[in-house]
Amino acid sequence: QVQLVESGGGLVQAGGSLRLSCAASGRTFSSYAMAWFRQAPGKEREFVARFTGNYDRTYYADSVKGRFTISRDNFKNTVYLQMTSLKPEDTAVYYCAVGRDWYGSQSSAEYHYWGQGTQVTVSS
Numbered sequence: 001q002v003q004l005v006e007s008g009g010g011l012v013q014a015g016g017s018l019r020l021s022c023a024a025s026g027r028t029f030s031s032y033a034m035a036w037f038r039q040a041p042g043k044e045r046e047f048v049a050r051f052t053g054n055y056d057r058t059y060y061a062d063s064v065k066g067r068f069t070i071s072r073d074n075f076k077n078t079v080y081l082q083m084t085s086l087k088p089e090d091t092a093v094y095y096c097a098v099g100r101d102w103y104g105s106q107s108s109a110e111y112h113y114w115g116q117g118t119q120v121t122v123s124s
């Protein structure tokens with residue numbers, strides 16, 4: 001059974017940092033894209049960052065570029081999201097996801113395994 005478990009969320013002041021982790025179990029995902037999405041109250045789920053399964057390419061939403069860094073440890077079957085210079089508008093539930101192929105995309109429809117989410121709250 002595939003399971004993704006996020007951790008590392010919490011309450012932080014604006015300008016602060018957090019590191020999210022997503023541990024996958026049930027199968028190996030080294031050949032698949034892994035991504036982070038987020039969903040704020042009353043808003044649709046939106047793409048944050050992704051790491052491809054091959055060639056180690058990373059992609060970011062414009063809103064987080066330069067502040068967030070996605071990384072993965074295939075040995076641990078874990079993906080991370082280092083978040084710095086956090087803003088109140090970063091407040092959301094953050095989800096990790098595994099793509100249907102190695103490349104992934106910014107569309108949530110291209111991901112078929114999801115974690116339960118971890119809350120990130122940034123106070124002003």
